[in-house]
Amino acid sequence: MSWKDILITPVHQWLAPTVGSCLTCGKMIRAGGCGVNGFSQICTACYKLIPWITAPRCPVCGRAVGCPDCSRTGQGARNFLLNRSAVQYNAVMREWLAQYKFRGNESLGPLLAQMMNYAMRAMIEELRVKSAAPKHPFDIITFVPVSEERMLERGFNQSRTLAYGAARGARAPVLDLLRRSRHTEKQSSRNRRQRLMDLNGVFEPLPDAVDKLEEHLLSKHLTQRPVRLLLIDDVYTTGSTMDTCALVLHNICRELGRPAEIYSLTWARS
Ligand SMILES: [Zn+2]
Ligand SMILES: [Zn+2]
Numbered sequence: 001m002s003w004k005d006i007l008i009t010p011v012h013q014w015l016a017p018t019v020g021s022c023l024t025c026g027k028m029i030r031a032g033g034c035g036v037n038g039f040s041q042i043c044t045a046c047y048k049l050i051p052w053i054t055a056p057r058c059p060v061c062g063r064a065v066g067c068p069d070c071s072r073t074g075q076g077a078r079n080f081l082l083n084r085s086a087v088q089y090n091a092v093m094r095e096w097l098a099q100y101k102f103r104g105n106e107s108l109g110p111l112l113a114q115m116m117n118y119a120m121r122a123m124i125e126e127l128r129v130k131s132a133a134p135k136h137p138f139d140i141i142t143f144v145p146v147s148e149e150r151m152l153e154r155g156f157n158q159s160r161t162l163a164y165g166a167a168r169g170a171r172a173p174v175l176d177l178l179r180r181s182r183h184t185e186k187q188s189s190r191n192r193r194q195r196l197m198d199l200n201g202v203f204e205p206l207p208d209a210v211d212k213l214e215e216h217l218l219s220k221h222l223t224q225r226p227v228r229l230l231l232i233d234d235v236y237t238t239g240s241t242m243d244t245c246a247l248v249l250h251n252i253c254r255e256l257g258r259p260a261e262i263y264s265l266t267w268a269r270s
Contacts, residue, residue, distance in 0.1 A: 113165025
């Protein structure tokens, strides 16, 4: 606390221990941060900016607003059962993700992971209420891979961070199962049709994916019912990335002669 802060801070607040600054706006915050839902890294004002999707309007893709995508003619069956997302992808959320992903502000990783964990618990609760799913509905959690080129440039895969956030307390391991076989153009600059064309053959199983999955299923004696996989990504836009990855996951399970149920969870829904 600087002398200037001391002069403008009410007396009772001098005694509260400070923990530094709000991760997203930089304002000074006290221990416990906003204190809402255990979000200790940000201030109350920033917490209030989070556009949580608490009641998805579209039961398929988890969109918070009316959804033309899932009722589009020719949409056909998707390779995943349903998607849920933590927040709406508005300007503030776009900025938070950009700070983490493109501007290397890695301190945002734990915050985004915690938001993911919050959404994960809401998703499990929804599945439990609506379809009598068990308390721990997923056998395995996996994530959308980034290309080697992106990995070198960024040093991390944001979806992997989010997957570990979601997995906390979920009693399902995070398994690295997929890879990107080639580098694609930035998705945001392309239309729906271009994206679908572009994603054709982009994702493939990692060479050890089938073995890894088999080993886990055997160790947990999961041999009877379909394998329940949860796929994680940062942003759901058209759902084409999730759909393509889910198809590869179905193929991995098929190698083991196992049917699969694939769910998806993303940090944001545009
Ligand atoms: Zn703040
Ligand atoms: Zn939808």
